[in-house]
Amino acid sequence: MKKPRLLQGRHGLALFIFPLLLLGALAWWQLQPDAPGEAPAAGPAAVMLAELQASSDAWKASRGDLSRLMSDLRNGAIASAAVGTDAVYVTTASDQRYWVPDQAGRVAALLLEHYAGSNGELFPLTLFQTDAEKPLYKMLLPYSPIALLLLAGAIYFGLKTRSFQVQRKGSGITFADVIGAAEAKQALRDVTAYLRDPTAYARLGARPPKGVLLTGEPGTGKTQLAKALASESNASFIQVTGSDFSSMYFGVGIQKVKSLFRTARKQAPCIIFIDEIDGIGKRAEQQRSSDAESNRIINQFLAEMDGFDGASGVLVLGATNFPNSLDPALVREGRFDRSIAVGLPGLEDREALFRLYAGKISAAPGLDLAQLARNTVGLTPAAIAYIVNHAALLAARAGATQVEMSHVVDAVETCRIGEQPSGVTPMSPADRKRIAVHEAGHALVAAELKVGRVEKVTILPRGQALGVTLVTPVEDKRLHMESELRNRIQMLLAGRCAEQLYFHEVSSGAGQDLQEASKIALSMVGALGMGPKGSLLSLQAVRDAHLESDPREALEAADELLQQLNRDCMALLLRLRPALDHVTERLLETETVPGEDVLAAIAELPAAHHHGVSPLHAPGAHGLERVAASGYENPADALFELVAGEAQQEQEPQGPGMA
Structure with missing residues (x-):
């Protein structure tokens, strides 16, 4: 069980022991016998007071009433008496002892009044345990729980508002x-x-x-x-x-x-x-x-x-x-x-980061840091540190003596598309075929529309996805053209369109793709002025102005944009049908297809199907100049570097065979 925060640190033990010591001291004072008061020099009163201070049980054994006390007063039968805070103690001439309760003090007042007005011989009268004689700690003892609570609250409040820790010698980082x-x-x-x-x-x-x-x-x-x-x-x-x-x-x-x-x-x-x-x-x-x-x-x-x-x-x-x-x-x-x-690191910065973290592990001499930097566009320094550390873990798991390039590449894929799960239940042939068609559609449309560099396509589960198409950005970009966003939406819809083309129905595996495509479409329509109707109104400006607005028009425009791009994607896949068949067959045979094979399948299409594809490995394939900053917020909550198909783990109904 985790130790309470108040008791953590080097002062925790002292703070725990201090209240215990305080309670122990109070208990010790309570159990101490009363200190004897200053008694009269001699006589029955001194003897009675000493006996009362030792024990009042002899008087408490016999309880008297007011009539008995008044009778003894009139008859002069009282040998000595003592007035306490809540009782009057009486010793008679025949050595009988009794006490009269006196919570309100009226019995003591009556006794003193009779005592003062008596003309005969006076009996010895003394005071026993009055408020003036009670020790101070006994007066405060009933309030000790409240005092302890207040003390604990003061200590806790002092700890919560204590001065913050100051580092005076620098952090050692420049x-x-x-x-x-x-x-x-x-x-x-x-x-x-x-x-x-x-x-x-x-x-x-x-x-x-x-x-x-x-x-x-x-x-x-x-x-x-x-x-x-x-x-x-x-x-x-x-x-x-x-x-x-x-x-x-x-x-x-x-x-x-x-x-x-x-x-x-x-x-x-x-x-x-x-x-x-x-x-x-x-x-x-x-x-x-x-x-x-x-x-x-x-x-x-x-x-x-x-x-x-x-x-x-x-x-x-x-x-x-x-x-x-x-x-x-x-x-x-x-x-x-x-x-x-604070922006993302550039190409040279990523290479320097890989060099820095690789120097902290036992890395093989042949690591291609420049290639790793090119393949990690858009990753943060924290992600690069994770990649290098995970590569070392993979090398240790494999029993290697050094971290090789293959370990780092696997770590990059793990960072982008998730860990490869173990012990996955084998899928049925119909599900494997559906996933292969889905991922082949993503890969071919991404390559044809030059959305990014197609690294690999696999129907092996990675993370929560049943199949993955890894598409990495070609260059660091802060400005995105409307055509690029439309192409990215088509890439996201390509898996669903491919399923519809082959099986004449879609599956739940395209749910995550539709979610990401909808984000981009809503950003284009509601924030970037790229809707199909040409509206330039920003929904964020409407919200900032605290104006009521009906989102139905924006939702209808986004849906219209998605429907239009879905038709374009379906037409593109019909044109790429031979390449789609080829990549799907390769996925069913080998389960993983490199991006170069996807490009080769498109290049082998006859001129009637394909008008030529330029390589995607050179930066600036779109001929776009980089800018220092964008005038609007990056819409790329929805812009990501991978497409994960079949996010659902449940099996889908088996469709007809592949055409």
Whole structure:
């Protein structure tokens, strides 16, 4: 069982033992015999008081009432008496002992009144265990559970709001250790100069940035850039996450924000790195108590970033994959002055990354790092690190002494299309034929329309897919033409069209393909102005304007676009029918067909079926120039590097034989 968070760390044992020691001390005090009070010099009263302090059982054995006490008072039969907080103890002249309950104090008042007004000989009268004589710890003992709860709450609250850990000697990572992200590193050099010499900016009247926001896909190296910035700037470094400020206790998150900035000011120059800063969220209408607490945390962030001077040497560095999830007031100018996009590594950067990680394993001398870099377009540095490590695991599994090129290629395929499962139930001949037709359709349309480089086609299960067509991008691209998006949709629909062409019905294996094709079609119609009706209205702009809109028109336009491209794809497959037959037969024979065989099957078509295919291995096959940035969001939630057919594991009804 996992140890509670409060008890983790080197102080956990002390925090656990301290309340136990406190309870033990209180119990020891409770069990100690009462200290004898200062008794009278001599006489019956002193003797009675000493006996009562030792034990009051002799008096408690006989309970008297008010009438007996008054009778003994009138007859002068009382030898001595003692008044307690809740009882009156009496010893008679005949050595009888009894007690009279006195919760309200009226019996004691009556006794004292009679005692003061008596004209005869007075009997000895003393006080026993009154509030004035009770030890202080016994008065506080009934409240000890509440005190312990308050003490535990104070300790817990102090731990939750303790100062954040500061790294003062740098992280040991420099900009030279971060491969790629050249644009981001160049933008951070101004920040480095400011943190090294804040007074130089102050002398010129320049206001240095208070905050810098790093955006980009997961695994592009945003955290590494933050650590390198701390080392290059020779500044203290505090690393937190956006979720660190959330707490189930009211007010704890605000105190954490205050403690964070207070610690940073003391350690200036200091970098506050907030990873996954979108965890702080946006302010919202206070419909729930959690919304109110979240709003207060964001408001405290705004106040803290406005509260420190730009020349104080404190910089807030945030990293997120979802910049649109941040509150607009948090990322405005004057708080986060700069937004730096961390992009994917280019060809040379990927080769350098493979060289870096290959140097950390026992790699064979013949690794073609340039070829690996060309085959991993669109992958992040984290993905490349995973590929090299997985290649080493594959080599160890095979009992090899070195990591060969084949191991790395298998690792690249695993990263793109998933692990090859073991112990899969063999499929029926009808299912194998259907999967082969489906994957052959994907591969031929991808090659004919030059969607990318067809690496391989297989009907062996990979990951959740029953068959896979691996298509990799030819070059790094940030701008996608309408024709490219239409070709990609046709590639996605090709498996379904091939099934319909051969078996006159479709299967559930095309479900994932339809989902991805629908994403691209909706993006083209609702965001990029590429619909069949020529509408230029952006649905995102409608949502941002908080206007009500009917999505039926956009859905109908997207469906019309899909229907049109489905007809084009079917016509293309009819023209490529001989090649489709050939690739399908090869898949049924060998289960895996390389991309070169797919290109050869298309090239062998007669002129009536095919008008010529250009090789796809040279970058820039489309004659498109690369641009530095796109003016709109990349639609490629739907643009991916592989087509996984037959995502469903259930068997389909057996169709008629292949034509």
